[in-house]
Amino acid sequence: MSNRETSRPYATPVIRGVGITKYFGGVRALDSVSLDLMAGEIVALVGDNGAGKSTLVKILSGIYQCDEGSLWLGDVKVSHLTAKRAREFGIETVYQQLLLCDNLSATANVMLGQEPVRSRFGPFEIIDNKRSVEQARRHIAELGIELTDLSSPVRRFSGGQRQAIAIARATVKAHRLIQFDEPTAALGVRQTQATLALIQQVAARGIAAIVITHNLDDVFAVAQRVVALRLGRITLDVPVHQTTREQVVACMTGMSFQRDAS
Amino acid sequence: MKVTSILPRVSLTHGRNLGLLSTLILCLLLISFFSPKYLSIDNLLVVALQVSFIGIAAIGTAYLIIGGSVDLSIGSEYALCAVASAMVARSLPSPLAWIFGVAIGALLGLTNGLLVWRVSISPIIITLGTLTIFRGVALRITNGFGVRGVPKSFATFGQAHWLNIPMPVWVLAVLVSLAHMVLQYTRQGRHLYAFGGNREAAEAAGIDGKRLLLVCFALNGALVGTSAVLAASRFGSAAPTFGAGFELDVIAAVILGGVVFTGGEGSMVGVLLAVVLLGVINSGLISIGIDPHYGQMVKGLALVIAVTLDQFTQEQQERHRKKMASLERASTA
Numbered sequence: 328m329s330n331r332e333t334s335r336p337y338a339t340p341v342i343r344g345v346g347i348t349k350y351f352g353g354v355r356a357l358d359s360v361s362l363d364l365m366a367g368e369i370v371a372l373v374g375d376n377g378a379g380k381s382t383l384v385k386i387l388s389g390i391y392q393c394d395e396g397s398l399w400l401g402d403v404k405v406s407h408l409t410a411k412r413a414r415e416f417g418i419e420t421v422y423q424q425l426l427l428c429d430n431l432s433a434t435a436n437v438m439l440g441q442e443p444v445r446s447r448f449g450p451f452e453i454i455d456n457k458r459s460v461e462q463a464r465r466h467i468a469e470l471g472i473e474l475t476d477l478s479s480p481v482r483r484f485s486g487g488q489r490q491a492i493a494i495a496r497a498t499v500k501a502h503r504l505i506q507f508d509e510p511t512a513a514l515g516v517r518q519t520q521a522t523l524a525l526i527q528q529v530a531a532r533g534i535a536a537i538v539i540t541h542n543l544d545d546v547f548a549v550a551q552r553v554v555a556l557r558l559g560r561i562t563l564d565v566p567v568h569q570t571t572r573e574q575v576v577a578c579m580t581g582m583s584f585q586r587d588a589s
Numbered sequence: 590m591k592v593t594s595i596l597p598r599v600s601l602t603h604g605r606n607l608g609l610l611s612t613l614i615l616c617l618l619l620i621s622f623f624s625p626k627y628l629s630i631d632n633l634l635v636v637a638l639q640v641s642f643i644g645i646a647a648i649g650t651a652y653l654i655i656g657g658s659v660d661l662s663i664g665s666e667y668a669l670c671a672v673a674s675a676m677v678a679r680s681l682p683s684p685l686a687w688i689f690g691v692a693i694g695a696l697l698g699l700t701n702g703l704l705v706w707r708v709s710i711s712p713i714i715i716t717l718g719t720l721t722i723f724r725g726v727a728l729r730i731t732n733g734f735g736v737r738g739v740p741k742s743f744a745t746f747g748q749a750h751w752l753n754i755p756m757p758v759w760v761l762a763v764l765v766s767l768a769h770m771v772l773q774y775t776r777q778g779r780h781l782y783a784f785g786g787n788r789e790a791a792e793a794a795g796i797d798g799k800r801l802l803l804v805c806f807a808l809n810g811a812l813v814g815t816s817a818v819l820a821a822s823r824f825g826s827a828a829p830t831f832g833a834g835f836e837l838d839v840i841a842a843v844i845l846g847g848v849v850f851t852g853g854e855g856s857m858v859g860v861l862l863a864v865v866l867l868g869v870i871n872s873g874l875i876s877i878g879i880d881p882h883y884g885q886m887v888k889g890l891a892l893v894i895a896v897t898l899d900q901f902t903q904e905q906q907e908r909h910r911k912k913m914a915s916l917e918r919a920s921t922a
Contacts, residue, residue: 414795426793430786430853439783440794442776452776483910496794
């Protein structure tokens, strides 16, 4: 497998999907989708509503299992990727609705499910608060996020800050792949730029990033590669500098751009 | 930054606890002004004994509501545990009967938990159903009468004293302290707040929501069982009519204590203060010589005022947040 990949800048894909197909009833949501993800690479995933973007993301995070095709995590072939297995491998997803606990502090949200333990009493694990705050602070600082108050409940934070907290949480756990589902959809101009910068920070640490977006500005601002899905099939998979907005739009919508271009 | 600030407490909780504490002190002062002997140690111990039964059950209900659920059937669980324990005591050694009562409670709670987990309707509806079922079972196995022929040894648990303090008060003190520590300092406590705050987010972070919910329901049942066994044991017997309206008293105390009904917020300190406050209002009115029916009204009023104040505070915070957000947008535009 690695022989075929020697021409690539990174030898082995972190995650590779081969011929992934997923049915919902009679509908083929994904139709033999093959995709390689390299460490530190930002891949923009574009497509119209119902193109299969979310389905692909859910398969990669183990929420759905594909009906045909296979997934490779590193050089291990996984026929049945569960959510637990995906998490253990280091795949996290930052959802559009962020999935933060509004009642908990920024620190508690960043460390949720990964709280460092100081001691145990029977089944009870006492949280090491000092270490928890330190770790959360470090993860937040590493992304270059400026948050002054880590102890307030996150419901008090603005949209951009909440996005940053959600991304910081993903980096606590994910060391292979973070999938961003419409990360800039609800944000203003400045917060969008800040969020895109965060995604670049994530990738700079050697984590692969998939960015689902409807915004072509985002694609050309951060992505190295753009993958377009249409009706469950990949219609485009090229480095960003080898394509144009028009071609991306054409591949998303199925209009006849390619014929004109060639 | 203070290390304690990571705890999932909010200013609302602190404000509530302070409000409860000052109301409690005010009530005690008022009552003792009209009835000076109210503040005697003996009388306060009686008050403590009276509140301990609701207090023990309130721990479990607080956990459930913080976790975003609720069990309405606790009054019927209480009756069923009490009569089951008393009936078993007729043929088995009393300690086994006490344990049996608690175990039955855990089992009933677990049943509710499984139903609530599996059937995706509001836990209010599900446990409203089991409320009726459990009460029916309690009435059926006793034919509607109090349990007779319970040996004297059955009463030794509920009537026991240590350092002049009644057993139910000790049980409440120990359980409330443990519950407080679990809630504030353990991962399990943190995960319960997370689950109650945003179930989907908690599960996406790898928290096993099913286990959390089932354990809370079973624990709640066991606590109700403990309270019921203590009451039955103190009384020397039990009747199937025990605990009618118990769930309303308990839930009222828990909500007054600052646990938000939609989940994710609340503290054990607040719940304990509210339980004590309601008990003091109850007994205080009697000791002043005011018609105890006013007690009902005052308790209800306290709850309405408390949640109304909560709502107003939240609305104010929300307005403030929106104002800040629009300022932020204006400055970046």
